[in-house]
Amino acid sequence: MTTIARPVGTPLSRRPDDPVVGTPLPHESAVLHVTGQALYTDDLVGRTSNVLHAHPVQAPHAHATITGLDVAAAYDVPGVVRVLTDADVPGTNDAGVKHDEPLFPTEVMYHGHAICWVLGESLEAARQGAAAVRATYAELPALLTVEEAIAAASFQGARPTLARGDSAAGMGRAARVFEGVTSFAGQEHFYLETHCSLALVDENGQVFVQSSTQHPTETQEIVAHVLSVPSHAVTVQCLRMGGGFGGKEMQPHGLAAVAALGATLTGRPVRVRLTRAQDMTMTGKRHGFHAAWTAGFDADGLFTALEATLTSDGGWSLDLSEPVLSRAMCHVDNAYWIPDITVHGRIARTHKTSQTAFRGFGGPQGMLVIEDIIGRCAPALGIDPAELRRRNFYAEGQATPYGQPVRHPGRLLAAWEQVAGTSSLAARRAEIDRWNGRERHRKRGIAITPVKFGISFNLTAFNQAGALVHVYKDGSVLVTHGGTEMGQGLHTKMLQVAATALRVPLERVRLAPTRTDKVPNTSATAASASADLNGGAVKDACEQILGRLEPIRDQLRDPSWEELVAAAYRERVQLWAAGFYKTEGLSWDAAAMSGHPFKYFAYGAAVSEVEVDGFTGAYTTRRVDIVHDVGDSLSPLVDLGQIEGGFVQGAGWLTLEDLRWDVSDGPGRGRLTTQAASTYKLPSFSELPEQFHVALLDEAHEDGVVYGSKAVGEPPLMLALSVREALRDACAAFGPAGHSVELASPATPEAVYWALCAARAAGRAS
Amino acid sequence: MTESVSESVATSGPPRVPVTVGVNGVSVSRQVEPRSVLVDFLREDLGLTGTKVSCELQVCGVCTVLVDGRPVSACTFLTADADGADVTTVEGLSDGQTLHPLQESFVDHFALQCGFCTPGFLMMSKALLDGDEVPDREAIVEHLEGNICRCTGYEPIVEAVEHVAEKLRGGPHG
Numbered sequence: 001m002t003t004i005a006r007p008v009g010t011p012l013s014r015r016p017d018d019p020v021v022g023t024p025l026p027h028e029s030a031v032l033h034v035t036g037q038a039l040y041t042d043d044l045v046g047r048t049s050n051v052l053h054a055h056p057v058q059a060p061h062a063h064a065t066i067t068g069l070d071v072a073a074a075y076d077v078p079g080v081v082r083v084l085t086d087a088d089v090p091g092t093n094d095a096g097v098k099h100d101e102p103l104f105p106t107e108v109m110y111h112g113h114a115i116c117w118v119l120g121e122s123l124e125a126a127r128q129g130a131a132a133v134r135a136t137y138a139e140l141p142a143l144l145t146v147e148e149a150i151a152a153a154s155f156q157g158a159r160p161t162l163a164r165g166d167s168a169a170g171m172g173r174a175a176r177v178f179e180g181v182t183s184f185a186g187q188e189h190f191y192l193e194t195h196c197s198l199a200l201v202d203e204n205g206q207v208f209v210q211s212s213t214q215h216p217t218e219t220q221e222i223v224a225h226v227l228s229v230p231s232h233a234v235t236v237q238c239l240r241m242g243g244g245f246g247g248k249e250m251q252p253h254g255l256a257a258v259a260a261l262g263a264t265l266t267g268r269p270v271r272v273r274l275t276r277a278q279d280m281t282m283t284g285k286r287h288g289f290h291a292a293w294t295a296g297f298d299a300d301g302l303f304t305a306l307e308a309t310l311t312s313d314g315g316w317s318l319d320l321s322e323p324v325l326s327r328a329m330c331h332v333d334n335a336y337w338i339p340d341i342t343v344h345g346r347i348a349r350t351h352k353t354s355q356t357a358f359r360g361f362g363g364p365q366g367m368l369v370i371e372d373i374i375g376r377c378a379p380a381l382g383i384d385p386a387e388l389r390r391r392n393f394y395a396e397g398q399a400t401p402y403g404q405p406v407r408h409p410g411r412l413l414a415a416w417e418q419v420a421g422t423s424s425l426a427a428r429r430a431e432i433d434r435w436n437g438r439e440r441h442r443k444r445g446i447a448i449t450p451v452k453f454g455i456s457f458n459l460t461a462f463n464q465a466g467a468l469v470h471v472y473k474d475g476s477v478l479v480t481h482g483g484t485e486m487g488q489g490l491h492t493k494m495l496q497v498a499a500t501a502l503r504v505p506l507e508r509v510r511l512a513p514t515r516t517d518k519v520p521n522t523s524a525t526a527a528s529a530s531a532d533l534n535g536g537a538v539k540d541a542c543e544q545i546l547g548r549l550e551p552i553r554d555q556l557r558d559p560s561w562e563e564l565v566a567a568a569y570r571e572r573v574q575l576w577a578a579g580f581y582k583t584e585g586l587s588w589d590a591a592a593m594s595g596h597p598f599k600y601f602a603y604g605a606a607v608s609e610v611e612v613d614g615f616t617g618a619y620t621t622r623r624v625d626i627v628h629d630v631g632d633s634l635s636p637l638v639d640l641g642q643i644e645g646g647f648v649q650g651a652g653w654l655t656l657e658d659l660r661w662d663v664s665d666g667p668g669r670g671r672l673t674t675q676a677a678s679t680y681k682l683p684s685f686s687e688l689p690e691q692f693h694v695a696l697l698d699e700a701h702e703d704g705v706v707y708g709s710k711a712v713g714e715p716p717l718m719l720a721l722s723v724r725e726a727l728r729d730a731c732a733a734f735g736p737a738g739h740s741v742e743l744a745s746p747a748t749p750e751a752v753y754w755a756l757c758a759a760r761a762a763g764r765a766s
Numbered sequence: 767m768t769e770s771v772s773e774s775v776a777t778s779g780p781p782r783v784p785v786t787v788g789v790n791g792v793s794v795s796r797q798v799e800p801r802s803v804l805v806d807f808l809r810e811d812l813g814l815t816g817t818k819v820s821c822e823l824q825v826c827g828v829c830t831v832l833v834d835g836r837p838v839s840a841c842t843f844l845t846a847d848a849d850g851a852d853v854t855t856v857e858g859l860s861d862g863q864t865l866h867p868l869q870e871s872f873v874d875h876f877a878l879q880c881g882f883c884t885p886g887f888l889m890m891s892k893a894l895l896d897g898d899e900v901p902d903r904e905a906i907v908e909h910l911e912g913n914i915c916r917c918t919g920y921e922p923i924v925e926a927v928e929h930v931a932e933k934l935r936g937g938p939h940g
Contacts, residue, residue, distance in 0.1 A: 026874065027879065030872070030876075031865070031873060032881070033872075033878050033881030033884045034868075034870075034873055034888060035816070035856065035869065036815070036817070036856035038881050043815035190914075192820045192826065192828055192880065192882040192914070192915075192916055193818070193820070193882045194820070241880060242820075242880045242881070243880045243916050276822045276823075486880055487878075487879030487917045489879065640876075641876055641879055641918055644918065644919035644922075646919075648918075648919035649919075676823055677825035678821075678825050683919075683920075685913075686907075688907065692919075692921050
């Protein structure tokens with residue numbers, strides 16, 4: 001595990017003796033989870049009286065004008081109480097922050113778009129009521145793929161350019177120049193708990209929304225603007241989520257607003273819980289991208305220049321597409337020094353769900369582009385891809401294309417060399433080559449890939465957090481902070497931070513649910529940064545309290561915590577504090593795409609080995625080795641879980657999970673055809689690597705972060721690029737030396753089969 | 767609340783059928799719609815919300831409960847088909863005082879993150895461990911193949927179940 005070699009750090013990062021942070025602890029709610037006592041939003045419905053259930057009317061066209069909406073028949077269905085339409089909205093008919101997401105639309109923008117909602121005494125009554133609503137449509141042409149959108153010049157939002165140096169001159173210096181297109185698919189979050197909100201109104205008109213949301217503050221703001229009330233009239237609480245992965249950062253807002261609107265109009269609690277099919281057809285997913293690129297290399301295989309145009313598939317509205325695109329552009333370099341570079345970005349508007357945040361938030365997409373370029377160019381350059389990657393690593397003193405110096409590049413190299421060593425990469429490479437020489441119909445592949453991921457929200461303003469710490473007279477401690485728990489272990493870490501900062505046993509600290517009336521103006525629990533931000537705020541609050549206790553401690557002789565607190569109360573010392581934290585040293589010019597947007601980089605490296613069947617393209621992952629940088633871990637079991645789970649989710653995106661829309665010209669055009677777990681393949685036990693070794697990088701203290709730790713939520717997902725590159729390597733083994741493998745993403749067995757067929761064909765042609 | 771909801775639906779629905787189900791050792795008699803599925807019966811009629819709903823078509827294993835010891839997907843299992851049977855849910859795993867060894871092992875091995883799949887994994891694992899043979903790793907992986915976890919990457923779940931199996935076998939951890 002993590003060790004600290006010497007006294008290091010800053011007041012923020014330094015740990016006291018015997019800290020509670022760094023202890024391997026179970027998840028703070030683990031006992032509630034295994035006994036079935038842990039409550040999720042929908043579990044509250046049966047604990048609330050008189051609840052109405054909501055069901056949407058979903059449009060059956062990808063793009064259409066609504067020419068008529070007759071809801072009268074819904075009221076004939078027994079149990080239907082109310083139909084919500086745009087006429088009911090007292091405030092702004094908008095579910096987003098970009099004012100392009102009407103809650104009740106007049107124009108259908110994607111297949112399955114909810115045009116109105118029916119409230120019933122039971123879900124069944126609401127469903128039947130929704131089926132009775134008569135809507136008429138005038139169909140309009142629909143754009144479904146990025147390529148169609150590019151051809152039609154259908155774009156939305158900003159079109160930024162990230163540039164350094166003179167990429168044309170860089171191409172001029174190149175010994176070899178390659179051009180290509182890299183297209184890849186998005187990903188469904190498939191959090192196991194679908195979206196859910198439960199809203200009620202109290203005796204004084206206060207709206208209380210319990211929501212499965214990663215962003216309670218923004219849910220509160222959207223509810224407030226739909227209802228036309230100030231934010232203080234809306235309280236949002238999130239007990240916990242059954243997974244979020246970015247899919248509950250912006251997508252819950254409109255659903256919470258429907259519940260709140262219904263509760264306001266009927267005076268009864270309203271439950272909006274999406275069925276799985278509704279969730280998959282109505283809510284946004286990871287952006288697929290189209291990237292056209294030109295890459296120049298010198299005679300040694302070093303990048304001289306890169307020119308690329310990244311076009312993301314934004315779906316019907318902007319929501320988080322602009323920051324996702326920014327992060328993609330800021331990660332197209334991944335770990336590599338590219339002296340002259342020009343990257344253009346644009347967001348396609350297509351008639352699909354509004355694509356949104358998903359773990360990595362554009363970072364995986366940017367990295368996939370550069371790793372695809374390297375994977376495809378290495379054979380033509382005659383350089384082993386591992387060596388080509390290593391050769392292009394950032395060195396100390398170099399900066400990213402957006403101008404931020406790359407701090408601690410040596411840690412990436414350390415992770416790389418450690419995992420190359422522990423995985424016996426060189427020996428296995430040779431053994432695999434021998435094995436492939438013997439085997440005609442099966443081939444193995446191995447690859448090592450790096451991750452360098454910037455931590456902080458790109459937008460500087462979001463890098464702030466608050467916490468509220470109460471010490472009660474008996475010495476017990478209650479902590480509230482702005483972050484939400486979706487399984488990632490944030491609450492576990494915050495308990496450890498509070499116990500460490502106050503120097504009390506963990507048992508003395510309890511965590512309260514995330515609520516907007518306890519900690520206001522919070523940022524989304526996102527960008528991996530929530531432990532950094534909220535941890536800083538919790539620590540600040542605890543230290544304020546400790547500071548006030550010091551004079552009392554001086555008056556007493558070695559008091560116990562309880563004696564100290566009791567004495568302080570008698571001395572009229574304030575025993576609670578609001579903590580605040582903002583990340584220092586950040587700047588970002590979104591127009592110029594330059595600045596210092598990230599506090600630091602999280603690093604990692606992974607080696608993956610696969611075996612591919614030449615008849616079917618079916619493959620297994622034989623072994624995965626990871627070394628990942630979490631700084632000095634706040635909670636080692638939490639971090640290992642994030643690394644393993646993130647890797648598997650990334651491998652799902654890159655190899656299994658295949659979102660398909662009906663792109664035919666038939667009546668189902670625009671319909672998501674993979675709208676269930678039966679047709680959308682998720683990683684399961686059968687894809688578990690046969691061997692899976694994960695280690696944390698040693699001597700990784702991060703002195704800019706609470707107790708020397710680093711963020712962990714997103715970066716490990718991108719380690720799964722090693723699986724994709726290993727599959728490319730195995731496919732190449734079916735062809736002649738020097739063959740460049742083009743591999744679709746996701747690299748499903750079918751895609752792998754076509755790639756190895758192309759390799760074989762190249763062998764026959766040569 | 768539940769009763770009033772049911773009554774309003776009953777006005778338009780088909781006639782109800784009587785069922786008597788042993789739920790976690792307690793006999794429960796109710797009138798249910800013929801199409802009532804077991805997970806709704808447990809969650810809505812009985813308030814046993816430990817059993818979760820996720821894919822809704824018997825693919826993800828989240829809603830797994832035991833019916834006469836056999837694991838079923840409660841999202842598609844008809845309540846009427848449980849008439850006369852014994853149903854065990856996650857709430858019935860522990861005696862209320864001490865955790866079941868599987869529960870303890872899931873906690874200790876960090877075999878959960880968001881926790882939403884956990885009840886299903888526990889019940890599926892219990893069905894395996896209640897069988898005649900103590901399973902090895904391969905058997906565990908095969909048995910749990912139909913359960914989806916979106917958070918952990920599965921490795922700690924296998925380890926948690928293996929640990930209990932080894933104890934049953936009197937193995938290294940036993």
